[in-house]
Amino acid sequence: MAIRGVLRIGEVAVRVLDLAAAAVHYGQYIGLQEMLRENNRIYYKAWDEHDHHSVVVREADCAGLDYVAYKVHDEAVLVSFEARIKAWGLDVEKLPAGSFPRSGRRIQFQLPGGHYMQLYADKDRVGNSLPTRNPGVLPDEGVIRGMGPTRLDHVLLAGPNLAESTRFFMEALDFDLGEELIDNDTGMQLGTFLCCSNKPHDIAFILREQAGKFHHMSFYLESVNDVYHAGDIMGKHNISVEVGPTRHGITRGATIYFYDPSGNRNEVFSGGYIHYPDRPHLTWDTTQLGHAAFAIDNQPRQSFFDVVT
Ligand SMILES: [Fe+2]
The missing domain is CATH 3.10.180.10 (2,3-Dihydroxybiphenyl 1,2-Dioxygenase, domain 1)
Known part of the structure; x- marks a missing residue:
């Protein structure tokens, strides 16, 4: 490995x-x-x-x-x-x-x-409730609850000095640039999506004047059906939904964006391609902003760029 x-x-x-x-x-x-x-x-x-x-x-x-x-x-x-x-x-x-x-x-x-x-490097390992010998595939009833995410997947952070942050991850931490969104007129990077593993992104950044802002944390679901199930839970409990279910152009993942009761944005995410270090990085420009963000209706949501915590 x-x-x-x-x-x-x-x-x-x-x-x-x-x-x-x-x-x-x-x-x-x-x-x-x-x-x-x-x-x-x-x-x-x-x-x-x-x-x-x-x-x-x-x-x-x-x-x-x-x-x-x-x-x-x-x-x-x-x-x-x-x-x-x-x-x-x-x-x-x-x-x-x-x-x-x-x-x-x-x-x-x-x-x-x-x-x-x-x-x-170290945190207590408590396991996933399955044994490591003959683990089976499903934990006991009641362990998978709610939207049933398997893992925390990534975060998107908003702030200034996007190009520097991107360069830091590539030069100091060995991340690859998976995808970027650039301004079509100036070529300036507006968003970058970086990988340290086989995932289409492990961290992402969008450009914003205010420093240290949080755009979202994302939870991984095993299938697109699970994304719809998560949507059913949002509807049942009147959780504030921003957009979705839809699919991202960038990363190709299925997605719903929603908010916690304090206004922090959450995402459920599934799919996306496998990243390898020899994969060419992909560039989207602002002529295709809607398709890059939400590839089914191609409509960029203003809140998606404006709302951060
Ligand atoms: Fe995300």
């Missing part, structure tokens, strides 16, 4: 206005498993994730992103990235083991767009 650097998104931590309302949304409706509740925070995992948690919600006065954390292969890789990030020009803060529940040491740095990002 060749993926031995940054493995995947391991944790997203967001602020919510009302922890009880967030618990209904993330726990009951989306169907994440509550793993820990302490210090005004709830820690969740999706059923097929093996590490202790992947989503943290914290009650606060305003919604938005606290930090995003990516898991790297091992401690030696973490040490190597620490040096490379410093050499690239970002300040790196060391966060000792135990700073975050059930987690080994982390390093933290601020991206050119203003977001706080962490890397870590």
Whole structure:
């Protein structure tokens, strides 16, 4: 297996206005498993994730992103990235083991767009409830609940210095540029979609003046039918839906965008192509903005570009 650097998104931590309302949304409706509740925070995992948690919600006065954390292969890789990030020009803060529940040491740095990002190699492994010998294919009844996401898939972050953030991920963290959206007149990058694995994106950025803004976190569903099932749950519980079910031009994934009770955008996502490092990166320009974003009706939604937390 060749993926031995940054493995995947391991944790997203967001602020919510009302922890009880967030618990209904993330726990009951989306169907994440509550793993820990302490210090005004709830820690969740999706059923097929093996590490202790992947989503943290914290009650606060305003919604938005606290930090995003990516898991790297091992401690030696973490040490190597620490040096490379410093050499690239970002300040790196060391966060000792135990700073975050059930987690080994982390390093933290601020991206050119203003977001706080962490890397870590170790978090308690609790498994996905199936044995590792003769695991079968389905966990016990009740483990898959709500929309039934298998995993946290990616985040999209909004902020300035998009080209610098993109260059940082490619030069310091070995991500590939999967796709980009450029202004047709100036050639300026407006959105970039970056891969550290075989997924069509592991993190994405859109250009925005205000620093450190959160566009969405995305949960992976196994099939397009599951995306429609998730839509049924949104309808049943009057969850605020922005757009979908539809399909993205960029990444080709099936999607619905919706909001948590605090206004943080969520996505359910399924499909998309397999990325390999020798795949040419794809460019969309603003003449095809609608098709790039939503490839069935080709209509860009203003809220999609304007609403961030
Ligand atoms: Fe997404």
